[in-house]
Amino acid sequence: MFDARRPLGRLFCLLLLVLAALQVSQAQNPATTTINDIVYRADGTPAGGTLLISWPVFNTAGGQAVAAGTKSVTLGTGGALAVALVPNTGATPSGTFYTVVYQLNDGTVKTEYWVVPTTSPTTIAAVRATPGSAGSASPPATASTTSAPIIGRPRNC
Numbered sequence: 675m676f677d678a679r680r681p682l683g684r685l686f687c688l689l690l691l692v693l694a695a696l697q698v699s700q701a702q703n704p705a706t707t708t709i710n711d712i713v714y715r716a717d718g719t720p721a722g723g724t725l726l727i728s729w730p731v732f733n734t735a736g737g738q739a740v741a742a743g744t745k746s747v748t749l750g751t752g753g754a755l756a757v758a759l760v761p762n763t764g765a766t767p768s769g770t771f772y773t774v775v776y777q778l779n780d781g782t783v784k785t786e787y788w789v790v791p792t793t794s795p796t797t798i799a800a801v802r803a804t805p806g807s808a809g810s811a812s813p814p815a816t817a818s819t820t821s822a823p824i825i826g827r828p829r830n831c
Contacts, residue, residue: 704738706758707794709801713753715780720753723778727757727788729771735764735792761792771803 713721728744740760747757762770772788788801 702738704734704736704740704760705792707761707790707792707796708756708758709788709790709798710795711755711798713749713755713776713778713798715778715782721776721778721780721782722749722753723776723780723782724748725755725757726775726777727759728773729759729762732762732765732767732770734760734762740765755798759788759790761790763789763791769805771805772801 713723713725715721725747726744727747729740729742731742732740734740738760740762745757745759747755749755759772762772770789772790774786774788776782776784776786778784787803787805788798789803790796790801
């Protein structure tokens with residue numbers, strides 16, 4: 675016999691499965707930090723152009739995995755920048771940076787490195803970093819480290 679409640683029960687189960695899947699997919703997306711700022715040219719006028727942002731695989735400080743990726747961001751009117759990135763402060767591996775290549779419409783090309791905090795929104799000045807500085811994977815090269823003798827070098831060279 676046909677039971678009119680059976681299709682309704684199946685629809686209810688399907689609805690529960692869809693809601694559970696949505697919960698899981700939302701839980702896997704790490705929080706982002708928005709970088710809002712104005713980009714200027716060297717002469718002080720607002721810039722136009724594109725920022726090419728790339729990053730390696732890393733785990734956030736909270737342990738969430740972030741796949742390697744790229745993002746292209748076009749500057750808005752008056753040099754306005756608004757971009758959301760996953761924070762990499764405290765990420766593993768240590769020394770993980772966003773590489774940002776500015777390609778401005780006046781032909782200027784410049785590369786910067788960013789470390790994004792969890793505090794949102796933030797500015798470009800707050801995220802700029804220097805590879806090899808405090809907190810990065812390796813210290814900067816100095817005259818004492820680059821001119822030091824090579825250990826284990828044969829004497830008859």
